[in-house]
Amino acid sequence: MEFLTHHLPALRFDWAAVNTALVLAAFGAVTLLLWAQLRRLESQSSRDLQRIFEQLDLMRLDAQEQLARAPTVLPLSSAARAAAQAEQSAAEAVNYRTAARLAECGTSMREIAERCGLVSGEARVLVALQQARARRAVSA
DSSP: OHHHHEEEEEEEOHHHHHHHHHHHHHHHHHHHHHHHHHHHHHHHHHHHHHHHHHHHHHHHHHHHHHHHSOOOOOOOOOHHHHHHHHHHHHHHHHHHHHHHHHHHTTOHHHHHHHHHHHHHHHHHHHHHHHHHHHHHHHHH
């Protein structure tokens, strides 16, 4: 005890060194915690990716099975393909002709789109063209 009482006043603490050691220890602890969390997230994302790939494989197998069970469709001959395209283009042309006539009569864009099966943008273009024609006819 005498030793401590004799040398205690001579002992000086270097508080800067103590503070630095505490800061470094706290920094090390935070780094270890973040590293552990990162490892946990990495393993979790790896498991999630594995599940996703398993689901994709199952979906691919299911699609292949459905394709195998689907009835086979014979390819159309070139004449049959041309006839189908002609029917389709004729049907589309009728819709556009009807839409153009309705636009000439002053029918609204919404009604033209509903009656002719057009997209509202197409009906808008037809009405705008008709209005431009009418303005040009009036100015001439």
